[in-house]
Amino acid sequence: MTKNRNLYALIEGRMPRDPAAVCIETPDGLVYSYRDLHYGSARIAGWLASLGLAADADGAPPRIAVQVEKSPEAVMLYLAALRAGFAYVPLNTAYQSAEIEYFLNDVKPGVFVCTPQRLPQLAPLAQKAGCTRVVTLGERRDGSLLEAAAPFADRFATVPRAAADLAAILYTSGTTGRSKGAMLSHGNLSSNALVLDEFWGFREERDAGGRDVLLHALPIFHVHGLFVALHAALLAGASIVFHPKFDPRQVVAALPRSTVFMGVPTFYTRLLAERQFDRRACSHMRLFVSGSAPLLAETFEAFRRRTGHTILERYGMSETVMLVSNPYFGAPRERIAATVGVPLPGVGVRVVRDDGSACDVGEIGKVEVRGPNVFSGYWRMPEKTAEEFTADGWFRTGDVGCFGGEGRPDSYLTLVGRSKDLIISGGYNVYPKEIEGYIDALPGVVESAVIGLPHPDFGEAVAAVVVGSRDAPPVPEAIVEKLRGQIANFKVPKRVWVVDELPRNAMGKVQKNLLRERYAAAFGVA
Ligand code: MCA
Numbered sequence: 001m002t003k004n005r006n007l008y009a010l011i012e013g014r015m016p017r018d019p020a021a022v023c024i025e026t027p028d029g030l031v032y033s034y035r036d037l038h039y040g041s042a043r044i045a046g047w048l049a050s051l052g053l054a055a056d057a058d059g060a061p062p063r064i065a066v067q068v069e070k071s072p073e074a075v076m077l078y079l080a081a082l083r084a085g086f087a088y089v090p091l092n093t094a095y096q097s098a099e100i101e102y103f104l105n106d107v108k109p110g111v112f113v114c115t116p117q118r119l120p121q122l123a124p125l126a127q128k129a130g131c132t133r134v135v136t137l138g139e140r141r142d143g144s145l146l147e148a149a150a151p152f153a154d155r156f157a158t159v160p161r162a163a164a165d166l167a168a169i170l171y172t173s174g175t176t177g178r179s180k181g182a183m184l185s186h187g188n189l190s191s192n193a194l195v196l197d198e199f200w201g202f203r204e205e206r207d208a209g210g211r212d213v214l215l216h217a218l219p220i221f222h223v224h225g226l227f228v229a230l231h232a233a234l235l236a237g238a239s240i241v242f243h244p245k246f247d248p249r250q251v252v253a254a255l256p257r258s259t260v261f262m263g264v265p266t267f268y269t270r271l272l273a274e275r276q277f278d279r280r281a282c283s284h285m286r287l288f289v290s291g292s293a294p295l296l297a298e299t300f301e302a303f304r305r306r307t308g309h310t311i312l313e314r315y316g317m318s319e320t321v322m323l324v325s326n327p328y329f330g331a332p333r334e335r336i337a338a339t340v341g342v343p344l345p346g347v348g349v350r351v352v353r354d355d356g357s358a359c360d361v362g363e364i365g366k367v368e369v370r371g372p373n374v375f376s377g378y379w380r381m382p383e384k385t386a387e388e389f390t391a392d393g394w395f396r397t398g399d400v401g402c403f404g405g406e407g408r409p410d411s412y413l414t415l416v417g418r419s420k421d422l423i424i425s426g427g428y429n430v431y432p433k434e435i436e437g438y439i440d441a442l443p444g445v446v447e448s449a450v451i452g453l454p455h456p457d458f459g460e461a462v463a464a465v466v467v468g469s470r471d472a473p474p475v476p477e478a479i480v481e482k483l484r485g486q487i488a489n490f491k492v493p494k495r496v497w498v499v500d501e502l503p504r505n506a507m508g509k510v511q512k513n514l515l516r517e518r519y520a521a522a523f524g525v526a
Pocket of ligand 1: 031218220222223224225226245246264266291293316317318321384424425426429489
């Protein structure tokens with residue numbers, strides 16, 4: 001019988017010998033063992049399997065879309081989806097009805113799980129999108145999902161999956177405004193988790209008889225918190241201190257009994273703002289990882305001065321999971337500020353010119369990647385997928401960078417920008433085109449340009465420059481209020497300017513770089 005490449009089979013095979021070993025503990029004192037997760041996910045998987053949902057005609061497995069608050073039961077739900085062979089589709093809890101409606105009609109899930117509070121609003125949208133079942137999961141082990149799963153056995157035979165089979169669909173907004181579903185396979189997730197287990201010292205820690213404690217404060221609806229952090233802990237048989245959301249004071253209090261922490265740069269700047277965050281608080285830690293957005297060199301240096309720890313910055317994407325990382329092993333000085341380090345073992349990374357030829361060391365070009373971590377494409381978007389891959393099968397990341405240069409080792413990659421219109425705010429990707437679409441539809445708006453501006457807390461903040469109609473120009477506050485009712489809060493511009501016209505180049509293209517220069521100091525970052 002060929003080996004079952006279902007990701008859960010790998011996780012199960014790595015569970016601690018003692019099933020009573022702690023897996024998750026919450027700040028309010030709840031403790032879940034590995035056996036609790038194994039049994040709890042079995043019951044939910046049993047319920048999912050009982051629905052008898054068939055694969056699509058093209059072989060795509062049934063999908064389960066999930067918009068619930070972070071909880072240990074939400075982790076069990078994710079593991080159950082893997083075990084039952086569903087494609088798991090996590091959705092940001094900040095998304096509002098219009099966004100959810102789009103995702104449901106795009107991915108056509110057989111099952112939709114939402115919070116009890118949002119059921120009245122979202123159930124009709126899910127039914128209209130053809131969902132067979134809509135159930136709820138609250139933050140206190142409440143909701144109809146667990147009731148439905150309760151009668152099922154706490155054993156479940158994980159369904160066989162090949163490495164290439166679909167395991168999850170992660171929506172990443174599209175430069176054209178329509179979100180794209182990045183299709184990640186069991187093999188993408190397993191291969192990346194196994195590489196990081198080695199590269200970030202989890203295996204070494206186990207072999208030395210240690211037991212890692214991951215301090216988990218990220219959301220679990222994105223790659224960073226759901227795959228990179230969670231899989232690392234589960235494959236290491238580690239215990240997880242599981243915070244419902246990032247709170248710097250709670251993190252500082254939990255650090256003394258933790259060994260690994262992963263976060264976006266905003267996490268680190270906020271920790272540095274905490275007086276009690278010091279060397280002593282971090283004395284038990286072995287690894288701080290940063291990603292999802294660029295980490296400023298001054299944050300990197302301030303962190304090292306304050307704690308004695310050198311943050312390990314890495315580079316990933318929803319389409320490729322992790323692709324490049326600063327080294328864990330070797331001297332801390334080998335982690336170099338403002339670089340993302342070296343390609344992970346087994347991952348090919350190249351920097352090319354517009355004609356596709358390879359850039360020289362130090363020469364800036366487009367970053368492309370190939371490897372077992374790279375997704376198969378975007379859900380139901382074959383043409384878009386084809387555009388994003390080169391003829392020889394490399395994925396175009398849309399990022400711009402160079403290897404080496406400026407005294408850096410030739411093997412180190414530095415990201416210097418993006419060839420596509422993208423804002424990364426507090427670690428979330430925001431695509432201006434999507435926001436411009438909403439603003440342009442408002443009364444009194446002729447056109448708009450959405451840009452990212454330097455922000456002391458979120459790194460970049462969303463801002464909008466709007467051309468109003470002469471007779472009834474819009475009021476900035478009214479634009480913001482309207483958008484609050486339509487899109488996720490982190491996408492809503494934090495500043496809006498109404499102007500007579502937008503700067504354009506000879507081709508008539510809006511010069512967003514001039515707008516970024518004009519408003520650069522809007523949030524007080526020089
Ligand atoms: C919250 N707000 C934000 C953001 N988050 N505004 C801009 N950008 C944000 N990221 C706003 C809210 O709208 C609210 O405004 C106010 O800030 C406070 O809201 P709250 O929810 O309390 O915010 P917070 O708790 O302070 O959240 C900030 C945060 C959060 C902790 C940095 O954004 C976060 O957890 N970010 C992590 C994102 C992440 O996991 N990224 C990984 C995806 P108002 O009151 O006006 O509504 S990228 C990825 O996975 C790739 C593959 C990778 O490489 O890792």
